[in-house]
Amino acid sequence: MTGCLTKPAPYINLFEATYLAPALTNPISSTNLIAYCAIQLQKCPDDLAEAKRRLLKARWESVHQFEEAHKNLIKDLNFSNGELVLVRNSQRDGNIGGKTKP
Secondary structure, three states, rough: OOOOOOOOOOOOHHHHHHOOOOOOOOOOHHHHHHHHHHHHHHHHHHHHHHHHHHHHHHHHHHHHHHHHHHOOOOOOOOOOOOOOOOOOOOOOOOOOOOOOOO
């Protein structure tokens, strides 16, 4: 038994892979623990590919959601390569437009 299902189930194999590890009755070093986790993950490359695909899809959906929520604030200025741009952090410089003290 390799630990992989014939059809990848979402997130199930990544969690159930811990049952395939040898019984850890005594404390082990971090190096050995990482090695056990890597061995478990190697058993299901198809599931890891599916998890990667879903993660990337979720990231792009998050990007599109952010762009939609802030579409009135985001401006594409199309600067050319090598062009110098002056940027001001207005949140850090809280005294913009305020009166100067004598």
